[in-house]
Amino acid sequence: MDETATAPPRPATGVWLAVEFLALFFGVVGVYTLAGSPGSPIPFLVVGAIAAYVYLRRQRGFERRDLTRAAAVPAALPAILAGWAVAAVVGVVVLALAQPEQLFELPREEPLIWAIVVVFYPLLSVYPQELIYRAFLLHRYAPLLGTGAGAAAASAAAFGFAHVIFGNVLSVVLTLAGGWIFARRYQKTRSLLTVSVEHALYGVLAFTIGFGDLFYHGAA
Template identity: 55%
Template sequence: MAVVAISTQRKAYLAAEYVVVFFGLALLRNLLARGTSPIPVLLVLGGASVAYLLRSRTFDRRSLWRPEEVRLKPILALWLVAAAAAVVAVLVLFPDQLFALPKEQPLLWLAVLVFYPLFSVYPQELVFRAFLFERYGPAFGTWTVAASAAAFGFVHIVFGSWVSVVLSAAGGWLFATRYRRTRSLLAASVEHALYGVLVFTVGLGQFFFHGAVQT
């Protein structure tokens, strides 16, 4: 994302637009389509984000991929710590749910491993990282990571749990930080997919499942 100097008025406009797009529309969608799968909407928004990004003169198209920035060692090191903490948390709070999905519905779990990164993770990263950074980065500056995390967390109200929102906001901060550092949507998507699969595997899927795989 190129650094673009804009006026105070333009910053205010973009900040207001950000609130409407990521909070207002999320609330409206939750009111009008509660209980329905968010995947179709997500795919449409992902496609719209690609169209916007490809038309932007300041967007570096290499950011949509940039595989050389996918450095698994630091990603996995943090993920292993989170995985251990998640297992302990589920064991203490929801012992009957520990590894419930792979044990009770192995085919569904395998489907999550295959389709979740393609139809949920990458479209989300297009919207909440690439598009948000490109469109609203000039307005938020160093606060863009926080703006991304807040929007990503809030949209998970679709699952009707504060746990979903809080965990998603924390994940959103992590993924946005990865994207800011690497300018690689692939790197952010790999990290996002690892945490999403972890959630469904250890037994936290109850907070992120609403008739479709989405987190």
């Protein structure tokens, strides 16, 4: 992908985009968190994803194939699986040393819930998040952020901040790193399906080996 920045916005437009970006991705999440994170975030996430989808479908400058582009998955899969394998080994070792009783706790003790997570987490959480934090954010704010590393960093920051609702620093740190990886993957492949596969692999891994409490709403 061409990493050159788009033309800078006019001052008034740039200010509006900056205010909108901060309000949507930091203000809304901040208010939700200060309110005690009432209810599950999934309905808010799904509504936001639907709004992002409608917006993108109406944008002439947005390539609709980017919402899937399944042909990009096979080429990206080796690199995705290599990074995922390293994360899996590190995660298992860390948990085995620090909290061995928690290792594979969900599939061992609640296999049905684990199976439900494996099936529905990618559909109700992963793809909606990628629609909002990758496809929408990187398209909508390209005049402000450009199309390179700076935009990826902004996407990662917004994605990481969204996880303050879980009430722990580690979830923010991990998703900040994940947000960077996913944003750069999307910029490289222009395939939301590819990024969603990568995101789902890491998310299911977390729930499988025993880090699910970091990303479970209401678990502090």
